[in-house]
Amino acid sequence: MKAAFIERHGGPEVLKFGEMPNPMATSGEVVVDIVAASVNGADWKVREGKSNPLSRFPHILGRDFSGVVSAVGEGVRDLRVGDEVFGVCDVGQEGAYAEKIAIKAAIVAKKTDRLSHVDAAALALAGLTAICAIEDTLKVKAGETILIQGGAGGVASFAIQLAKHLGARVITTASASNHDYLRKIGADEIIDYNAVDFTKVVRDCDAAFDTVGGDVAPGGRAAFIASGAQAPKPDRSDVVALRPSVGRDRQHLERIVALVARGAVRPLEITCYQLSEAVAAHKVSESRHFRGKLVFQVR
Numbered sequence: 001m002k003a004a005f006i007e008r009h010g011g012p013e014v015l016k017f018g019e020m021p022n023p024m025a026t027s028g029e030v031v032v033d034i035v036a037a038s039v040n041g042a043d044w045k046v047r048e049g050k051s052n053p054l055s056r057f058p059h060i061l062g063r064d065f066s067g068v069v070s071a072v073g074e075g076v077r078d079l080r081v082g083d084e085v086f087g088v089c090d091v092g093q094e095g096a097y098a099e100k101i102a103i104k105a106a107i108v109a110k111k112t113d114r115l116s117h118v119d120a121a122a123l124a125l126a127g128l129t130a131i132c133a134i135e136d137t138l139k140v141k142a143g144e145t146i147l148i149q150g151g152a153g154g155v156a157s158f159a160i161q162l163a164k165h166l167g168a169r170v171i172t173t174a175s176a177s178n179h180d181y182l183r184k185i186g187a188d189e190i191i192d193y194n195a196v197d198f199t200k201v202v203r204d205c206d207a208a209f210d211t212v213g214g215d216v217a218p219g220g221r222a223a224f225i226a227s228g229a230q231a232p233k234p235d236r237s238d239v240v241a242l243r244p245s246v247g248r249d250r251q252h253l254e255r256i257v258a259l260v261a262r263g264a265v266r267p268l269e270i271t272c273y274q275l276s277e278a279v280a281a282h283k284v285s286e287s288r289h290f291r292g293k294l295v296f297q298v299r
């Protein structure tokens with residue numbers, strides 16, 4: 001199969017496109033013929049290898065995908081060859097920048113016809129993370145106000161729509177060029193973080209969701225996903241800092257499908273690349289200034 005992989009850590013230029021062995025489904029697994037796979041911030045962090053260097057190469061990057069089941073391992077009863085599925089690799093597993101992946105059947109879900117494979121791949125890890133943060137960790141309720149930092153990113157774009165669906169008022173931060181987009185997906189108040197220090201102007205939030213990893217939220221329950229594996233320790237007594245636990249299971253993926261079916265969450269804005277263009281996609285992802293998601297159209 002064709003794949004985008006690395007043979008050593010380094011800058012975007014270490015990404016190679018070429019042939020890798022086809023995966024096989026072991027017991028409890030399915031092989032998915034990947035149609036689309038998305039780029040996540042974690043991918044270039046893994047590629048760089050600064051915090052957790054890999055011990056084995058070549059390594060196929062990529063954590064989420066959408067595609068069609070092409071083989072079923074022993075013991076798998078609830079998925080069949082031909083099923084359209086999407087999913088997020090298990091913690092510690094990667095390999096979605098490829099034409100095929102073997103993955104536990106229990107952590108993929110059937111894709112809805114309302115989403116293309118490109119849309120489903122874009123929503124998988126972003127949606128899973130947003131649901132774990134907004135519903136499971138922050139437990140956002142109707143009538144509350146939440147600050148979502150980094151509104152135009154994939155996770156935050158989903159989180160804004162979910163918080164609005166739950167009945168919250170949403171304040172978000174973004175550069176000026178993304179304000180129209182954020183208004184369209186439902187943000188009530190948008191702060192241009194280049195012009196205004198949000199820590200000085202945002203008051204009386206019940207909750208905050210930081211997807212940027214910068215300044216500390218202005219009080220309340222605060223969830224952090226871009227500050228490492230632990231929540232930072234804010235030097236303010238009015239902030240309860242939380243690190244969402246983003247596990248893998250079918251249930252959370254089915255929640256994404258249900259939110260889409262209800263019209264609560266719409267597909268994200270997407271820029272598509274070929275797998276052979278992984279270097280270019282990583283350069284954009286690393287710049288951290290784009291809207292929505294970057295997605296590989298694999299086939």
Ligand SMILES: NC(=O)c1ccc[n+]([C@@H]2O[C@H](COP(=O)([O-])OP(=O)(O)OC[C@H]3O[C@@H](n4cnc5c(N)ncnc54)[C@H](OP(=O)(O)O)[C@@H]3O)[C@@H](O)[C@H]2O)c1
Binds near residue numbers: 041
């Ligand atoms: N399981 C997990 O823990 C998990 C899962 C998924 C993602 N993450 C992490 O969560 C973070 C967000 O990921 P993502 O994929 O949603 O987005 P991303 O690709 O990391 O960020 C892109 C967005 O960030 C915005 N941005 C950059 N600097 C900003 C700032 N100072 N203030 C406000 N917005 C800013 C940009 O918008 P502007 O152009 O408007 O600046 C852009 O839309 C990443 O660090 C990622 O690694 C963690």
